[in-house]
Amino acid sequence: MSLGIILASTSVFRQQQLSTLGINFIAAKPIFDETPLADESAAHTAFRLAVGKAQSLAQVYPQHLIIGADQVAWCGGKQLGKPMSVAKAQIMLAELSGQQIEFYSAICLLNTFSGSLKTHVDKTVVQMRELSSEQITRYLAREPDAIFCAGAAKSEGLGAALLVRIDGSDPNALIGLPIFWLVSALMENGVAVI
Structure with missing residues (x-):
């Protein structure tokens, strides 16, 4: 039995990532409160939100594979969200410098x-x-979508110039969707990705 695939996200970035696999899917807006809980670790917030987003669509999409995803950045003892404005992004990037x-x-x-x-x-x-503040201003002028990214760093674009080093097991994860893991999970559920 072939199950339809739902991406529980309105993120253009995640939709683009999933599209690279060449599989048919529907992107649907999850109905889930994404507010972090007090004293919650960044890893647990991301986990809870990813699962909550997928589960919020389970009644709407029975007999489907629903992909839920979320990303939380952590620095200086606090979670970093998406700045959602240039002014907030400037402050955030100044704090994250170095x-x-x-x-x-x-x-x-x-x-x-x-x-x-x-x-x-x-x-x-x-x-x-x-x-420098000038570099931050130029970056945000040239990469306006950065305000929709955790930490205001859109690594798949000009944001790569903000970085000195990346350590991780899946370069796709930094964009928002751990593709290596997802391919395995989809294949285990009968999806012929390759």
Whole structure:
């Protein structure tokens, strides 16, 4: 039995990533409160939100494979969200200049036919370059979508120039979707990715 694939995300970046696999899917907006809980670790926030997003669509899409994903950045003892404005992005990038940031990219695959749930959290450690206020201003002018990225660093674009080093097991995870894990999970559920 071939199950339809749902991406529980409105993220253009995640949709583009999933499209590279050449599989048919529908992107659907999850109905889930994404507010972090008090004293919650970044890894747990990302995990909880990824699973919550997928589960929020289970009733709407029975007999489907639902992909839930979320990413949380951590630096200086606090979680970093998406700045959502240029002003907030400037402040965030100034604080992150020269710092090491941990990105937790959580993903799950919920099979609403069998009820099985597979989960994974990928950790990527990034070393930011020392940035001047002029460099930050130029970067945000040239990469306006960065305000929609955790930590304001759109690594798949000009944001790569902000970085000195990336340590992780899947370069796709930093963009938001751990593709290496996802391919295995999809294949285990009968999807002929390759």
